[in-house]
Amino acid sequence: MVQGFPVSQRDPPALHRTLVKCLNKYGLTFATVNPSTALLQQMPLWHHPGEDSTKRQENNGRAARCMRANHAALTIGDGLDIALRMRDPLHSNQATCACDRCEADRTSHGCSDPHACVTKAASRLKQIHPRWIPKPDHGDDESVPIAPDGSGE
Structure with a gap:
């Protein structure tokens, strides 16, 4: 389950x-008492058992479908990899972001708005209880990046 x-x-x-x-x-x-980082990264990003059931789950919007189909983002690790792009100083908060990873998403993955997928990954991770999100390796307190408006979206 x-x-x-x-x-x-x-x-x-x-x-x-x-x-x-x-x-x-x-x-x-x-349930698990002390899940390893590897286990946490392999947990599903969509329909996660640790998601906040009091909030509306955004599993089927345009960006969520793009993440599954074009980015193959199925696990928490995949979602973190996409969401952490917000911390890249070369990434801009626009659909036309010209950073290397967004350009690669447009050309090789067929994503029309990579930044929308980045913000969706961050908001999806915010909907999952922090216990189920792997801690970052670089010692930062914040494990999931927050969008400039503070919402994570």
Whole structure:
């Protein structure tokens, strides 16, 4: 039960159906005491079990679809890699950003607005409980960059 949405019990094999039924019956969830950085980076970015269920989850907007389809951003590590671009002094907060990584996204990944994907990655990471976000290696206190307006979007 790594993702936060209900699992269909019709399609999987009988053993999996029994397992899911048991998990649902007893309310079992995914939990770990001290997850490693590698595990945290491999957790799903979309439908994460640690997302704030009181906030509207933006999993299907234009930028979210672009991140999945064009950037192959499926894990927390992928999202962090994209979001940390905000800290690059060469990155500008515009759709026409000319930094190397945004240019590469436009040319090789087919992304029309790389900065929108950068801000979506940051806002998506802000929707997940900080316990599930890997700590940065460079000793900075802030693990997820915040957009200039302070919203992370």
